[in-house]
Amino acid sequence: MKSKWLYSKHPIVVDMELASEIGLNESIVAQQLNYWINTKSAKLINGKKWVYNTYQNWQRDSFPFWSEATIRRSFTKLEEMGIVETGNFNKAGFDKTKWYTINTEKLDKLMSRRAAQNEQTDCSKRADGAAQNEQTNTRDYTEITTDNNNNVLDKPKTSNSSDGVHKKIIDYLNSKAGVHYKHNANATKRVIDARLKEGYTLADFIAVIDKKVAEWISNPEMSKYLRPTTLFGPKFESYLNQKSVNPSQYQKYGTKRVEKGTDWSKHQASTETNVSSDDLKNFFRNFEEKHNGGT
Structure with missing residues (x-):
């Protein structure tokens, strides 16, 4: 079927x-x-x-x-x-x-050049193979250690070609955000690889890190999200396309941001209200009771 x-x-x-x-x-x-x-x-x-x-x-x-x-x-x-x-x-x-x-x-010229390069590489490999066959048959054995009568061959570890990209991205994030994430953590590699498969480049990752660090680093509630699983997750594209935040335009006031240059003396508060004083007393009394758990 x-x-x-x-x-x-x-x-x-x-x-x-x-x-x-x-x-x-x-x-x-x-x-x-x-x-x-x-x-x-x-x-x-x-x-x-x-x-x-x-x-x-x-x-x-x-x-x-x-x-x-x-x-x-x-x-x-x-x-x-x-x-x-x-x-x-x-x-x-x-x-x-x-x-x-x-x-x-x-396009044809580009692909023809590739074919010529491949042919040249194949010829070189065949020549190298022939030369090696003419040499004395000697073998370079990797060091073998014996532990409890069991021979263990110490083979060199293979490395993923994308590990270099993972390390560059995470090293940059750690330096910018003051964090200490590992580039070879499985969760980190998964989100980075997912974005790389979508066509994003190293420059895109750097741009997202710069934008979100500038936006979140001074906010205790948001700085905890300066982590790979958040920055490089499903919202990566929206982070990449958002406008850059200039931290110098803001000053920190508690956990909120207040725009610099605001002259509060020009903003006169209105004293007119339709709420009676008794209503206000009841409001604040109820608020205090709720805030203190009704005690």
Whole structure:
């Protein structure tokens, strides 16, 4: 019985070599763009097929599993690599909707260079292998220790390639927030890896740390949330896109923030009230009783 999730509709195709060269997200975007420019909705302009779309519509029609920010970053990277070209062919001057096409010559040149590099690497590996086979058969054994007649081979530990990114992010957070989190904690690695898979970069993590430290560091109620599971969790995108907070615009007053430069002498309190003195006495008496637990 065929699963309803497998190829029941037009699938998103990912070429492994293309993804390895330009990135997974970017290869998905390029494939979908190629699909649309070969449909009837494309327009032939200056000898090239173009389609126009907003990031919101890209998300709705092609990438419902991504945020608009992820889609924007992927298109921007493709433009920087020269694979995607953009233009504005809108009739209305105020319409800033982007038009997109693929620079196939640039893409083919990029992939051809990759193929040549791979071939050169393979030749080098074959040459090195042949040279090693001609050498004397000597082995470099790792130190073997014996404990209770059991031989234990002391193998070097393997390291995750993303550990360097984890350490850079957490070291920066610790230095900025005065905390002491470990970069190799499982919970920390999970939230960082989740954001990296969504296409966020080291610079994005640094930006979130800077913004939230500036906003929360002086607030005892919020500073406890300067932790990896909060900063890099599901709200990461909203933190990244919020406006930066300038701490110099505020001064701390208790646990609240009061804007500097406020001249309270110009704010005269109103003495008019419709509440009688007896009502006020009853209000404060009830408040005190509730606050003191009715004692």
